Amino acid sequence: MIGRTDALLEEPSGLRQLVFGYAVAGVSQGLVFGTLIPILRALLDGTVPWNWLVVAALGAAVSGISLVTTSNVGYYVGIEAVTDALMRRVSSHVATLPLGWFTSARAGQLSSIMSTSLQNLMNVPSVFLQQMTVAVTTPATVVVLIAFVDWRISAALLIPVPLLYYYFRAIKKVSGPEHDREERVNADASEKVLEFARLQPILRASGTLVGGWGELNDAIDASRESTRRSLDRQNAPLARYAATVVLTLALGLVCVAYLSMGGALQPTDAVVIMLFAVRFVEPLSLVGAYASGLQLADTALDSVEAVLDAPALPEPAHPRTPADGSVEFDHVAFGYAPDRPVVHDISFRCAPGTVTALIGPSGSGKSTLTRLIARFWDVDAGSVRIGGVDVREMSTTSIMNMTAMVFQNVYLFDDTVLENVRLGKPDATDEQIHTVARAARLDSVIDALPDGWDTRVGEGGSLLSGGQRQRVSIARALLKDAPIVLLDEATAALDGENEAAITAAVAELAVGRTVIVIAHRLSTVRGADQIVVLDGGGVENIGTHDQLIGRNGIYSDFFRDRSDAAGWTFGQEIPR
Numbered sequence: 001m002i003g004r005t006d007a008l009l010e011e012p013s014g015l016r017q018l019v020f021g022y023a024v025a026g027v028s029q030g031l032v033f034g035t036l037i038p039i040l041r042a043l044l045d046g047t048v049p050w051n052w053l054v055v056a057a058l059g060a061a062v063s064g065i066s067l068v069t070t071s072n073v074g075y076y077v078g079i080e081a082v083t084d085a086l087m088r089r090v091s092s093h094v095a096t097l098p099l100g101w102f103t104s105a106r107a108g109q110l111s112s113i114m115s116t117s118l119q120n121l122m123n124v125p126s127v128f129l130q131q132m133t134v135a136v137t138t139p140a141t142v143v144v145l146i147a148f149v150d151w152r153i154s155a156a157l158l159i160p161v162p163l164l165y166y167y168f169r170a171i172k173k174v175s176g177p178e179h180d181r182e183e184r185v186n187a188d189a190s191e192k193v194l195e196f197a198r199l200q201p202i203l204r205a206s207g208t209l210v211g212g213w214g215e216l217n218d219a220i221d222a223s224r225e226s227t228r229r230s231l232d233r234q235n236a237p238l239a240r241y242a243a244t245v246v247l248t249l250a251l252g253l254v255c256v257a258y259l260s261m262g263g264a265l266q267p268t269d270a271v272v273i274m275l276f277a278v279r280f281v282e283p284l285s286l287v288g289a290y291a292s293g294l295q296l297a298d299t300a301l302d303s304v305e306a307v308l309d310a311p312a313l314p315e316p317a318h319p320r321t322p323a324d325g326s327v328e329f330d331h332v333a334f335g336y337a338p339d340r341p342v343v344h345d346i347s348f349r350c351a352p353g354t355v356t357a358l359i360g361p362s363g364s365g366k367s368t369l370t371r372l373i374a375r376f377w378d379v380d381a382g383s384v385r386i387g388g389v390d391v392r393e394m395s396t397t398s399i400m401n402m403t404a405m406v407f408q409n410v411y412l413f414d415d416t417v418l419e420n421v422r423l424g425k426p427d428a429t430d431e432q433i434h435t436v437a438r439a440a441r442l443d444s445v446i447d448a449l450p451d452g453w454d455t456r457v458g459e460g461g462s463l464l465s466g467g468q469r470q471r472v473s474i475a476r477a478l479l480k481d482a483p484i485v486l487l488d489e490a491t492a493a494l495d496g497e498n499e500a501a502i503t504a505a506v507a508e509l510a511v512g513r514t515v516i517v518i519a520h521r522l523s524t525v526r527g528a529d530q531i532v533v534l535d536g537g538g539v540e541n542i543g544t545h546d547q548l549i550g551r552n553g554i555y556s557d558f559f560r561d562r563s564d565a566a567g568w569t570f571g572q573e574i575p576r
């Protein structure tokens with residue numbers, strides 16, 4: 001575990017030094033017990049063993065001081081050198097990962113690493129490592145000291161040790177997958193609780209709440225079942241370990257009794273060694289329980305390792321600068337899983353300052369294409385170019401500077417509206433923010449808010465409506481003033497005011513910029529400079545509204561089959 005932690009941190013964490021400090025405490029504790037033999041012998045001879053008493057006092061002092069100082073350093077190592085340093089490593093690595101890595105499952109995984117896994121590691125240096133090291137070094141010292149009196153007793157005590165080690169490994173082995181399973185099942189249950197809270201209006205309206213919500217009940221049952229199963233599976237090796245500890249003590253005591261009956265052991269020595277034997281097994285009995293804790297720390301390191309192993313987005317050695325804001329797909333193929341392409345042989349060009357509408361049935365690859373432009377993932381074949389430069393030859397900063405994204409389900413920070421817009425350009429003045437707010441038709445929203453610009457938007461922007469959140473997102477994009485805008489038009493039914501405001505705001509956004517829009521509204525599609533119709537991950541047709549209407553294909557079928565197209569939304573409704 002220590003080696004893995006040091007490897008993950010790429011520098012020594014200080015855990016080895018801590019083990020050394022705790023070992024000094026454990027050995028000195030064992031030596032203090034060892035002085036009992038000469039002390040008792042001297043007392044029975046009627047002398048006061050001052051020298052041994054001094055040794056015992058010194059041993060106790062060394063043990064106490066090293067235990068206190070090492071565990072104090074352990075707190076520091078746990079908080080700063082391990083937990084904090086790993087959090088920083090994870091955060092800085094995550095910042096280099098492709099945006100496509102951040103699925104909602106990964107976000108949950110990341111949050112669980114930062115909150116639970118790394119917190120589990122925090123106590124390892126000060127508590128767990130201390131208990132474990134002392135529980136091993138004290139009995140080890142005691143057994144060596146017993147050997148000075150009679151080696152056969154030490155041998156008897158050591159016979160079951162390999163068995164103890166075997167059961168220790170067995171407990172650790174079974175608890176590994178169980179911890180993983182428990183972590184997954186508990187994360188799922190927490191996710192379901194959140195979903196249950198969010199879905200309240202729908203669940204109540206549909207009467208699904210009678211008898212509880214099945215999915216939540218199932219998740220809670222699975223969580224309980226997983227904990228029960230985990231305890232069950234650890235129970236057998238734990239019981240075997242405990243029985244072996246008792247066997248060790250019994251062997252030691254039988255050996256002492258045998259030797260003292262044969263006269264090989266003085267009665268006083270026999271009594272003290274019996275005490276030693278008890279002292280030998282006492283800490284060992286605790287070690288079994290530490291196996292599960294050690295595995296918990298290993299599981300935490302596994303999750304950290306999984307994130308750190310995710311390959312960073314390769315940055316070009318010599319980044320190139322795009323000539324303009326054009327976007328071009330050149331025979332692009334891409335799939336989320338190897339050998340399962342989601343889009344294939346995609347080729348089209350969006351000239352600078354034009355609007356391209358992407359339409360097509362659900363799952364045809366519209367979102368995937370917009371995200372490939374911002375290099376959420378790298379293509380499997382072909383090339384995505386911005387201003388004539390392959391995005392893989394551009395620095396991530398340059399791609400981010402060139403593109404602004406206005407997607408559905410806009411996430412806002414739990415801060416004021418002003419600060420949420422400012423994110424588009426952190427050094428923007430309030431005046432610049434007010435100007436883009438007017439263009440994004442956000443000013444009317446601000447006027448109606450209780451504290452105007454200083455109104456907090458709640459977690460994720462929950463205090464604003466979907467349409468209002470999208471206006472904030474458009475204002476951000478306007479403030480950023482990137483030459484390329486990737487837009488996913490809202491599919492949700494918007495009220496008249498939001499609909500008109502967003503249409504006007506998008507029109508502002510389109511002025512002088514290259515816009516690639518996943519279009520759901522007829523007005524957007526009609527007004528686009530080119531419409532790219534996708535089907536089954538390929539380009540089915542490209543042209544303007546007038547051109548496509550005159551050709552056979554999905555687009556003209558759509559208009560022919562429906563007489564009143566004005567109120568339709570594209571996307572899911574396009575027939576195959």
Ligand SMILES: Nc1ncnc2c1ncn2[C@@H]1O[C@H](COP(=O)(O)OP(=O)(O)OP(=O)(O)O)[C@@H](O)[C@H]1O
Nearest residue numbers: 103336342361362363364365366367368369571572
């Ligand atoms: N992160 C992902 N991991 C794996 N598969 C994905 C991922 N995102 C999308 N897909 C799959 O890729 C295919 C194309 O999805 P995409 O979201 O690009 O289509 P779309 O045309 O935008 O669909 P919609 O109109 O429903 O949003 C679908 O089969 C989808 O299930």
